[in-house]
Structures are given as C-alpha cells and as structure tokens.
Amino acid sequence: MTVTPELLAAYADGQLEGADKARIEAAIAADPALASQVARHQRLRKALAAHYAPVAEEPVPDRLAALLKPSGGAESNAEVISFAGARAKRGLLPAIRRWAPVAGPALAASLVLAIWQPWQGGLPEGYADPDLAGVLDTRLAATQAADADLRILLSFQRQGGDLCRAWRGAEAGGIACRDGAGWRIERQFALEGATGGDYRQAGSEADIMAAAQDMAVSGALDAEGEERAKAKGWQN
C-alpha cells in the first residue's frame, strides 16, 4: 500500500485507530524510511511543545487577569480603555507594523497638536502650528522616544515630489506635507480615543495609514531616507 504523508502524520499524531493504524504500523515495520519520518515528526512535535511551554508556565500578566476579576464591569471597562492606549503606544500586530517599517515610538507627551489658526497670525490657514511644525521638522520616526502619546507614523513622498509625514496622538492624527510656506495639513483624523476602547482605534490609525498609502508615490521612507530629507529641510 502507499502511505501518504498525511496518513503518516496522522499516525505520528496518534490519530489513527483500528485497521488504519495496523496497516500503517505494518508498512512502517517494513520500511525504515517511513519509521524515520515518523521519528522526525515526533521530534518536531517535542521541540515545538518545549519551545512554547514556558509561555503557559509563567504567571498570567495582571492586565489580562484583571479583565476576568469578579469585581466586574467598571473595572474591566477601564482595562479596555487602557488597552487602546497601550496599543497606541506599542503599535499593532506585526503584520500591520510591517507596513510602516519606520513607524516608531511617540513624541513628547505634552505636545498638543493644533492647526495654526488665521487669527494667530504668521502662517496661512491650514498649516501646522509652530509646535507641530517643530516636531515635523525634527523628529525622526526611528529615534523618537518610546513612551509618549504622540508619534510620527511614517514619512513619504507624494505625487509632485513634496515630502509628507503622518502622525498620530491619543485622539487625533493627520498627514502634513512640506511646501515653501511650511507644513500644510492635508488630512486630519479624529481617532476614537477615550471612549472607544476596543481595537477600533487601531482601525483609525489604519485609516491614516491608508490615506498615506493613497497619497504616496512609492513606499515609506526608511530611517536613512528620513535623515536625508530632514537634512534638506524636507524640501526638494
């Protein structure tokens, strides 16, 4: 009889019974190559089990256990909200991070971003105020501090050559592009912050990313690309 890899794996995983099992055992007894394949399978199984075992043996982190503590409702809601904050800081799952290789930690926590209003003078409407502009001018995604609630998500070049940067804070984010006058705010996003709690907030960051993707002519700048762009004042 032919022994397919599927049957052999099922045997090695203890999934066969009765006549099926007896047939495979007979085939293995007659063919050392089959026996060694079973052994490889079982070695891998052992190696994987050993590799992941420590995770199940260590204490469960408090933030997870707290979600299930009997004191109940209010407390677990607080956890949900803080989780959104934690994700905002750390970023999303790897596949999502992967999209923005330069996406980095956050900027100074105290920064409040605002669009420069005309009555404040100095700059045309729709441009980043000096605080935000300072951040956009100087901060590099790769080197920004890890623990603040505002961060540069990525930088990229759009059609026509302008350099643009996407950022997000706890409750808002946007995309600004550099022109002769300053950082013009191209897109703004209100993010679901304090009230949302669940991972919809991640969706909002994804919205910024998606908008950046739509605007960009090619990929995000890497760390060196950002350095070079910064050195040239973000202008071509």
Added chain:
Amino acid sequence: MAKAFEQAVLDLLPRLRRFACGLAGSAADGDDLCQMTIERALVRRDQWQPGTRLDSWMYRIMRNIFIDEMRAARRRSETFVDEEAGLGVGSVGGQEARVELALVDRAMRQLPTDQREAVLLVMVEGYSYKEAAEIIGCPVGTLNSRLVRGRDALLGLLEDAS
C-alpha cells in the same frame, strides 16, 4: 454562574497565551491578541453553550480575530512594503526591533497562517485533528494536509539552520 464563566476563562488563560504567542509571533503581540479575545468572549458570553467546550470556543474566537487582523493588515500592506521588510522589524524603536528571535519563532513566522494555526493546535496545544478542524472551521482532511505542509516547511527551515 457568571462568576464560573470568568473563572473558567481565567483557568484557560495560560494555554490561550501560549496559542496567541505562537500565532502572533511574539509575547507582546500575543498578549494583545489575548486581550482582544477575552474582551470579545465577555461580550459574547451568551453565545457560549454551557456543556460545550469553552476552550474550543475561546480558541476559535482568538484565531478568528487573528485572521481578521492579518487580512486587514494585508489589504493595507500590499503596495507599501515587501515581505521581508517585516521580518524582525518591530515598530517599537531601536532596541526592541533588534531583539534576536529564536529560530523556532522565525520559522513559524514564515509559515502561512493556515499552516501555522494547524501546527500550533495539533503539535503544541495537543488537539485531535477533529477538534482542531472544528476550531478552524475546516474539514479534517484539509487540516491534515495543512499540518503536513506546515510541518515539512518547518522541518526544512529548522534542519537547514542547524
């Protein structure tokens, strides 16, 4: 009753974390996935039928969330970054991004998600093919062949490296 549900999930948490860590590729992402899973399970607790297995129900929620996140990520990532840029690149900045991943973690990350979950459910979590197929929502034969493909890929990656 209500308390029993929460306690039962609490008892499952170590195993859920193990599965999450394997799926998501790191302890930190695994714990995020765990938290999403617990939150969704609490919201949907009425849909769990007492007398059926809570562990399978929780694993199913977890893998569904993970698959959704991966899909959403892939949709957004297609034009921006090539595959290999992701490997080992955390966004968290300098130090953490350079942490060496264990060989097994690297190999697991290279598996397609459907193979990775099949390998984890059977070879790490110890589910039977039938149970694993029910969690994933696929026929047993499909589970079996994904497992074989995942296993062969892992053996290739791990044996090449050693």
